[in-house]
Amino acid sequence: MNELFGLSMTYIAIGCVAVTLAILLFVGFIAVRNPVMFKMGLRNIPRRKAQTALIVVGLMLSTLIMSAAFGTGDTLTSSVTSEVYTILGRADEVISWDTGKEPKPVNEQTIPLATVDMLRNQFPNDPDIQAFVPFLSEELSLQDQRTKLNEASPRIVAFRTDDAKALGGLRDTRGNEVSLAGNEIAVNEKLAEAIDAQVGDKLLTFYQGASTEFTVKAIVPNTLLGGTFSTGDREGAAVDYSVLASLTGKTDRADGIFVSNRGGVKSGMDRSDAAKAKLEQALSGTPYKVETFKQDGIRLAELVGNAFTTIFIVFGLFSISAGVLLIFLIFVMLAAERKPEMGMARAVGAKRRQLVESFLAEGMGYDLGAAVVGLVAGMGVTLAMIQIIKSAAGDNLGLNLSVTFTPRSMIVAFCLGVMATFLVIFISSWRASRLNITSAIRDLPETKPINPEAATWMGYFRAALNGMVVLALPVGLTLFLLGSVGMLLGLPLVLMGLVSPWVYLLRGSNVALPRELRLAEDPPKWPWILGLALPVIGWVLILPWYFLALLLVVIVRDRKPAGMASWMPPAGIIVPPFGFVLVLLQHARTRIAWSAGVAFAFGVAGGVLTFTGLDRDSSFFFFLGVSLLFLWVAVTLRYFGRNERASFTATSALLLVLWYLPSKVYEPIFGELNGDIEMFFLSGMVMVTCGVFIIVYNADIVLPLIARLGSRFGRILPALKTGVAYPLTARFRTGMTMIMIGLIMFSLVMMATLNTNFAQVFLNDDVKGGFDDVLQVNDNNRIDNISDAIAKSGTDTSPIRATAELRVAYPFEAEVENKDKKKKDGEVPAFSRYTIFGADQGFFQATTLPMKFRATGYETDRAVWDALANDGKLAVIPASLIAPQNGFGGGSQDLLELNPVKDKFATFTLKLRDPGAGTSSTVTVIGVMKESGDTFFSLGDPNGAGTGGLVTSKQTLLDTYPDSRGQRFYLALKPGTDGKAYAKQLESGLVQASADSLQKLLDDQQALQSGFLLVFQGFMGLGLIVGIAALAVVASRAVVERRQQIGMLRAIGYQRGMVALSFLFESGFIALSGILLGLTLGLSLAWVLFTQGEIGTESEGATFVVPWLNLAVICAIAFGASMIMTYLPARSASRVPVAEALRYE
Amino acid sequence: MTNNGTSAAATNIVIEARDVQKTYDTGSVKVYALRGVSLQVPRGEMLAIMGPSGCGKTTLLNSLSGLDDFDSGMVLIEGNDLSRMPDDRKTEFRAKDMGFVFQTYNLLPVLTSVENIELPLIVSGTKPKLAREQALASLERVGLLDKAGQRPSQLSGGQRQRVTVARALVNKPAIVWADEPTGALDSTTATEIMDLIVDLNSTAHQTCVIVTHDPKVAARCHRTIHMADGLIVRENSQAEMVAVAAGR
DSSP: OOEETTEEHHHHHHHHHHHHHHHHHHHHHHHHHOHHHHHHHHTTTTTSHHHHHHHHHHHHHHHHHHHHHHHHHHHHHHHHHHHHHHHHTTEEEEEEEOTTTSOOOGGGOOEEHHHHHHHHHHSTTOSSEEEEEEEEEEEOEEEETTTOOEESSOEEEEEOHHHHHTTTOOBOTTSOBOOOOTTEEEEEHHHHHHHTOOTTOEEEEEETTEEEEEEEEEEEOSSGGGTOOBTTBOOEEEEEHHHHHHHHTOTTEESEEEEEESSOTTGGGGGHHHHHHHHHHHTTTSSEEEEOHHHHHHHHHHHHHHHHHHHHHHHHHHHHHHHHHHHHHHHHHHHHHTHHHHHHHHHTTOOHHHHHHHHHHHHHHHHHHHHHHHHHHHHHHHHHHHHHHHHHHGGGGOSOOOOOOOHHHHHHHHHHHHHHHHHHHHHHHHHHHOOOHHHHHTTOOOOOOOOTTTTSHHHHHHHHHHHHHHTHHHHHHHHHHHOSSOHHHHHHHHHHHHHHHHHHHHHTSGGGSOGGGOOSOOOOSHHHHHHHHSTTHIIIIIHHHHHHHHHHHHHHGGGOOSSOOTTHHHHHHHSHHHHHHHHHHSOTTOOOOHHHHHHHHHHHHHHHHHHHHHHHTBHHHHHHHHHHHHHHHHHHHHHTTOOHHHHHHHHHHHHHHHHHSOHHHHHHHHOOOBOOTHHHHHHHHHHHHHHHHHHHHHHHHHHHHHHHHHTTSGGGHHHHHHHHHHHHHSHHHHHHHHHHHHHHHHHHHHHHHHHHHHHHHHSSGGGGTTOSEEEEEOTTSOOSOHHHHHHHTTOOOTTEEEEEEEEEEOTTTOEEEOTTOOOBTTBOOSEEEOOEEEEOHHHHHHOOOOEEEEBTTOOSHHHHHHHHHHOTTEEEEOHHHHSOOOSTTOOOSSBOOOOOOOTTBOOEEEEEEOTTTOOEEEEEEEEEEOHHHHHHHHTTOTTOOOSOOEEEEHHHHHHHOTTOOEEEEEEEEOTTOOHHHHHHHHHHHOTTEEEEEHHHHHHHHHHHHHHHHHHHHHHHHHHHHHHHHHHHHHHHHHHHHTHHHHHHHHHTTOOHHHHHHHHHHHHHHHHHHHHHHHHHHHHHHHHHHHHTTTTOGGGTTOOOOOOHHHHHHHHHHHHHHHHHHHHHHHHHHHTOOHHHHHHOO | OBSSHHHHHHHTEEEEEEEEEEEEEOSSOEEEEEEEEEEEEETTOEEEEEOSTTSSHHHHHHHHHTSSOOSEEEEEETTEEGGGSOHHHHHHHHHHHEEEEETTOOOOTTSOHHHHHHHHHHHTTOOHHHHHHHHHHHHHHTTOGGGTTOOGGGSOHHHHHHHHHHHHHTTOOSEEEEESTTTTSOHHHHHHHHHHHHHHHHHHOOEEEEEOSOHHHHHTSSEEEEEETTEEEEEEEHHHHHHHHTTO
């Protein structure tokens, strides 16, 4: 894959490698400059092996998810690409009839061979074009006379031997040249497999009633020359050009011309654009078009690979976010564990910076190890996912998947993993380094000195001022890039933002202190070194701004006022540059309420994003902005000492309500807002965070009730009492762990529920439409009377209860009036392409396809079908025709679209037209079929018409589209008949038709859908490992932290089991809260989205189903795994030696 | 199970240690914490154990109270041989018949004062309502009823130790073990705590074994034993310790 989120992978790789190298250089620099602190950090790694293993597992997950996503993308891209190269070989473009320029019946859409000669004369020694290869192609039914196996519509092609040499010549599977003469046929591998053909077999082909016998001369690979034109269209064979020409009446004509460019199979493609331009010029005025089909195929392969990578990365974002939280949690825990050591180090003279460096050294040890492990594990996960896709999809995939990892993708995955971990380690190390030495040495809780400005407006403004300055870069960039509020404000903020990190760095050093406090200490040198060591990044992002910051600090350091006038901070917030000056002048020791300050900056960014969301009709910006504003309100209320529980609960609950609101409620106020797949991630993050706030701030109300309930089971009451008391006192770690588990559960539940519901809409039993088997008839060998044909073939007709015929006009031969004037390519065409089905009386009488909406006057679905049976000018349309064509991939550029209608709609007319013959007719639409109708018509359709079509009478279809070639039969069988077995009998009897059981086709589709769901669920479920690892980390840490308390509990009479049970209750409470939170939020949001039609009109009127079994399994796995992982720490807690624990410090 | 119970009961001895030995093996070095300690403590006595750091005071207390195992010898608590008791039984025994006070308080920070105090009662199977009543009564006895709903972090050191004492006494144990109960307190608060322990001892007639460095604390006890190198080397009466504490 070459692109990710629209960015070139090469540039991404270069950027990632540069940043990773910078990180490694930085760590190397620490090692050289301060080897003692570096070693101190590194030597911590082997101290606790089990803990190290747990940390590595936690840290590796981000890399694992990214490498698995990239690996899957690489595999799909390379598999499709290699198939395209193999199939098309040296052919790069194709010249064919353009029905858009001049409509004609399919049989007449041919090119005279004279045109080939004309082109050859025009481009004799062209630097781009090497050869022109005319070909004939027709779908003929055939039967192997030895095996009696037949194939209804394989593609039979013909090339002139000399022409074919330009494409490498026809060769058998061993590479020997094959030349065909007379009635010889070369069968491709796929067709040979289907009819079990061997060299020497006699094949009987059928074309418009006439049969011709061919002898198999060779088995050839599935390539263009062997009749395979694409990955989805494989069965084929090649015959002599003159034989096929005389058989199909296309003497001296070709169905198309393949063009081979100069260069090889791959390099020739680079000349496609030039070749196409020349050919289009040469063919101007003719009804022919030039398509760069190899280039298109490769681009499609890229698109498929990129789409899968993007989907996996977006879905993986939940796990990556959970992984990032885990990394943070791990390092916060490590810092807590090392507090006394760090306190001692500080006491004996280590600086904060050195503690950060020591932590970074240790963190990078884990980080590099984890990134390597994650990369390898991600490759393993890719292998597993591809294997599941292969086994679930079977032949439906039409692609030979071979696992591929490109070094570039793997480097990007590795570097992204290293970078993400480094960033989080850096932040958590910085946080850990800010400790009170005395408290740290004695391992006491951190105490904060009294801040005289706490909870005052002055303190708040000061915090807001600093928050804006420290976050000036992201806030300024938001303003600048979105440009909606004012670039004028954005630019100074960006500039301030570039200087501010260095100002804050200098503020912490003596160089920034007032004269009386300043000692002979130089400013930090490492920014100079780092800046010089990183050409480009350093010279642009470090050196100039560090120099400027240093200059500003030196200028203002002796001018710090004793106090700040109360009007200054608010003024500084309004005028950002003034705010920056005030921060510079502020005394370095002034206490700042950072949480309030950061929340203020987020609030500003939230306001901008909200405005931008409304301005651009973007749900993502709007909801992100509003969520940030709510966060700002909650933190501000807390700052001013308002009831923390009430503020966080109320703001979280309000935000949840906002997220639950269906668009029809808020759209009248805010206008239409558009969102895509990213909303899935954002909703999860915000809703789960809100849910966790509500739980951690209110669980103390509920838990005593649980404990009271537990009093009924006297033995567990003590364990329950301590088990629920601890998580609520450590809100940070409890909340983080709950978020991790909740996020993953939310994503799994949403996916499983929506998938099940959409499967319910598209893949229910309705899709069989009242029939059991479907027969797809070869276009060139139509069947007039199916019952007679079956009887003649020797197949017993007694199991048949009813037969129905559908004639089909495909989009390339049929047009419908563009009634609602939908734009295509910026224009409003009068007609648009569409599939039309013409059904006979048998179909109308037997079908049970349900209607989604009926026109006024039609009370039942049957009434609609009966009306169609009685009036040939009536029609019904599929649900997909009135569904908005947006979302992933958007709508097709050519196909018809109509405005939505509602139940009891007024009938309307549509004009049907055959662009070739010029014939037309008008039909009146009286019903809209349910989505199951789309699936019914697409099942077993060899032309791959993914959706349904307009259904009218057979007579109207034949009158309007006299040249339409498609024919299908549906059979309703008597009860007790095995549809699958009967379809096999039919197929062996009818050479010109392929037969399938509708139940089997439905089962295949359901299996495919379940397989993909399994892959996605498995992939997203990887995140559960994060949540479970977090629980294990928290529990292990708790055992260490609470050793003395455990000793005391044992001293006062807690049995070992009771201690273990207490730990299990504690983890169980967190796990269960996270699981239930994810379940509740995921299920309820899925319900709102589905029932309110927020993710497509398909769900309108459908019953919401809850996949209880699937959800129960997910919850059970999550809870079971959590408990298993916590069992070990719980057991070790129960085995703590009492006397030793009581002495433990 | 009673072992030699007759002699213990006959002399009203609550705690009896016979040639108790305990060695810590740190891998390269063996530390002989108890080299054969024998001791008898009659019911209702307040016994102080003194000695320099590392002499084995806490090890002896832990061995006598069943918090720690010992290598050889015998410890009889009310005639029950601790060395023969399985861990579960020992734990149950501790819950019902013993109370503990430690230098570092060892209160659960996540529970309120009253919840900390009622915990031993709940563990030993008392109904929650009754446990709460008894815990509040115990809290009242140590003068902290108004702090019932506060967590340890909201209390001063002295108040925390009072809560610990209340917890140790709430289930009316036969024996209270205290390891440096005043070690972390200033002298005024330490005196208050000792007043409380002495008062409770005299009213409830519980046996108290107190490990201490402080001669003033030892002076409040009926008897003091002195340890050195894992052995009891000397024994003083209360009067003798009062003299020592007064610097005479």
